[in-house]
Amino acid sequence: MLETEGTFFTGAEGNRLAADIMDGGGHPVIFLHGGGQTRRAWDATAEAVARQGMRAVLVDQRGHGESDWVESGNYGFSHYGADAACLIRQVEERFHARPSLVGASLGGLAALTAESREGPLLETLILVDITPRLDPRGVDKIQGFMADRMEEGFATLEEAAEAISAYLPNRAPRRSLDGLRKNLRRDADGRYRWHWDPAFIKGEANINSGSEELMQELMAGLPALHLPVLLVRGMRSELVQEEHAREFVSLAPGASYVDVGGAGHMVAGDRNDVFAAEILKFLARDQAA
Template identity: 85%
Template sequence: MVDRKPISFVGAEGNPLVADLWDGGGHPVIFLHGGGQTRRAWDATARAVARQGMRAISVDQRGHGESAWVETGHYGFRHYGADAAALIRQVHARFHARPSAVGASLGGLASLTAEMQEGPLLEALVLVDITPRLDPQGVDKIQGFMGARMEEGFASLEEAAEAIAAYLPHRAPRRSLEGLRKNLRRDEDGRYRWHWDPAFIKGAQNINSGADALMQELMTGLPGLHLPVLLVRGMRSELVQEAHAREFVSLAPAASYVDVGGAGHMVAGDRNDVFATEILKFLSRDQAA
């Protein structure tokens, strides 16, 4: 059995990044969560990767989970990319190997930005339901859900679970609220709020600041990206259409993609069994090569 151990890193602005290490003793694999999530979203997948003899490192990105809320309010994709580059270099130095990365949504774009603007840094990359080309209506839907109860919060875990169930009606009902508890913080007024800095959505340098320009830069640069990349797309995704996936793999020379049936944008949460199988296959193949 591989147990989770605490580990820490430092972001591009000196901001503390809290992480977990699942130490299988081999190749390091960094896991970066999506916007509004925490590192705990990767627990099951990280454990599976460690059991296959790799080192899984799941990280709370800036402003999320237990990592610091940055005083500068810098929450644009470029800032997350700079953090990812700093993190990748620290993992390389600590474990004496160029790591691979698995990034969902925000975490995927952060990893891709780091590699394309400061690389080569990575051994391989798994993008979970994200490409630089996104469905704008899907973006609005996701950010609308995130912002709807951002300040008001929830009176109980049950109330939060009901809101998520209404947003994700295709997902099976929760058997336990313990997993949800990891993505919420309980404030002094007794209410539960999402475990991230509200400036991520509403700050002067929020996640949408400069996003269009960066996405265009990434799309333009894809033909020069020779890193092995696996795009794992949820077939029900509201964010990445099949046309976006096909465009991505047609432009990035070493990219491939796989659809996960029954999954939406939250692929790992919807079908973690299929998701874990696909990324283990990809990472193991990459190591064997």
């Protein structure tokens, strides 16, 4: 793996956002993970991007990983969008170029909210298995898994791995628990818990607060989204159906989409080889234009 520089950015409430930069010296590309993940979800993809001469900026979103748990408890999509807008501006100021952004699920909606409300901010946008139109059954499944052991946690890393395997039965078993360890914190009672603030799910201003209104707003704004957008959908996605992808590209003038076979909602984790190849192709085409 390339050497990484640890750094911090500042969110919309003055909250600290932990980040790593894999510096290939060129165009900045921000990576925003999905809900319940951390920036470590992007390590392999970001390294591939950096090796192609770009700057990969991997960020823990508010309440996740090493970033601040906000005292306000504000974890709605609008709050993540406000953070994304602040982050994008800071990256542009630091590297003197309007960045591209790769956003999975929560990260993609945060970027889309920022661009729709405060843009133009981005050079290009890659959405990973997310559109403003979602299958509610898939949303319930994902949030149900996140909430299931949120407070109880796990006695061992092996127990956590078993829970993930039961949730993602089509994914190959883990060869090592090192990657999983980065997504968990070990509390004073010795148990492992997910590396995110439980208020994300159960707080008054949780991820579902105001979500329906925001999704309607984002759908209505798609015809004005003129920057190049690539939607990467997992063919087995429980969240984004094919009709959702087709609707999205029909409404957003600069949008296109690709399906990744053998992948579910966690596209980068399921088929990172294919995923990385697709986003590198898209970013290279944009830089050559």
